[in-house]
Amino acid sequence: MTKSIAKGSVCVTGAGGYVASWLIKLLLSNGYTVHGTVRDPPQDEKYLHLRNLENAEEKLKLFKAHLFDYDSMVAAISGCKGVFHVASPVPSGSVQNPEVELVETAVKGTQNVLMAALEANVNRVVFVSSVAAVQVNPAMSKDQLVDETCWSDKDFCRNTNNWYCLSKTEAEMKAMEFAKRSKGLDLVTLCPGLVFGPKLQPSINNSSWFLINFIKGMMQEETDNLFRMIVDVRDVARALLLVYEKPESEGRYICSAHSIRPKGLAEMLKKIYPSAKYFNNFNEENRDQRKISSDKLQKLGWTFMPLEQTLADSVENYKRAGLLD
Structure with a gap:
């Protein structure tokens, strides 16, 4: 389906979050009016960073x-x-019933957003999924190029207690099934890798915690040295706007800019912030690593910034917030 996407009002779910905050900043700077959904009263201090954005008033x-x-x-x-459906449950601490708290929550919430969007007759819905819904599948060969046709194995995710991957996979699959059944809902999904970059929101999201703890040497005793697929949060925001505005956008888009092992990540960070105590106990076991392709998104016109810039901007942001003391 190709529609002409006109600027106007758009809704962003989970407006106070990491990716959503940068997306809203980008939308406001590009002339959009934004309806942002938040769980607490809009006057709450946790949303001050949104209310202070240029054009927000x-x-x-x-x-x-x-x-x-x-x-x-x-x-x-x-x-x-x-509609940009960005909100999604992310595990934080212990989860008593992950099948309900993560998987069912992600699916039901997404279905409500899609039904409301269908009722409002919106032009397009962009749903934020994850490479977690793409690459977790033991049946894939080590030489296989992982692209948008690939899906994580739900049974494998469940059997290995990989509930986040299962929730993202199930929610994206159900969303695409709903859109197909509706015969009127234009749905595009974006699957980002591990998202780094400076944060706008006062809270600390999971991927920022990962990088902060990595810099401070506070990882587990031994971590794997498998490749991580990394993308800058600002590049994710630009990708979301791109797939929304391009009439030819359709289906899924993998959004991953850089592939690097944790050991290489540590070496790169040391050049930027040498005074930190970096984690350096990596498991060097050689395991299969597949290449993940963002070619489809790049052919649409997406570009991304160097990883060194993402890391440098992240470190400066964390230092200003007193998170690396």
Whole structure:
């Protein structure tokens, strides 16, 4: 399906989060009016970084909404030409019932957003998935190029207690099934890798914690040295806007800019911030590593910044926030 995507009002779910905050900043700077959904009252201090964005006073409206509250999602999406579904449950600490708290939550929340979008007759929905929904599959050969046709194995994820990967896979699959059944909902999904870069929000998201703990040498006693697929949060925001605005966008898009082993990541970071105590106990076991392709997204016009810039900007951001003391 190719529609002409016009600028106007768009809804961003999970507006206070890491990726969503940068997306909203980009949307506001590009002339969009944004309806952002937040779980707490919009006046809460945790959303001050959004209210202080350029053009926010005139073009940003925050809605107290919960993904499980269908009526609240309808209110937030009403009048919008597009929806960016960014909100997703991410494990933090112990989870008592991951099948319910992560998987069912992700699926039900996504379905409510899609139903509300269909009711509002929006032009396009962009759903943020993850490479976690693409690459976790033992049946793939070591020489296989991993692209948008690949899916993580749900049974394998469940049997290995990889609940985050399962939740992203299940939610994306169900979303695509819903869009196909609806015969009127234009859905595009984006699958980012591990997202680094400076944060706008006051809270610390999981991928930022990973990098902060990595720099401070606070990882587990021994970690694997497998490749990590990394992308800058600002490049993710640009990819989301790109797939929304390009009429020819369709299906899935992998969004991963750099492939690097943790040992190489440590060496790169030492050049940027040499005074830190870096983790250096890596398991050098040679395991199969497949190449993940973002060619489809790049053919659409996506470009990305150097990894060195992402890491340098992240370190400066963490230092200013007192997170590396």
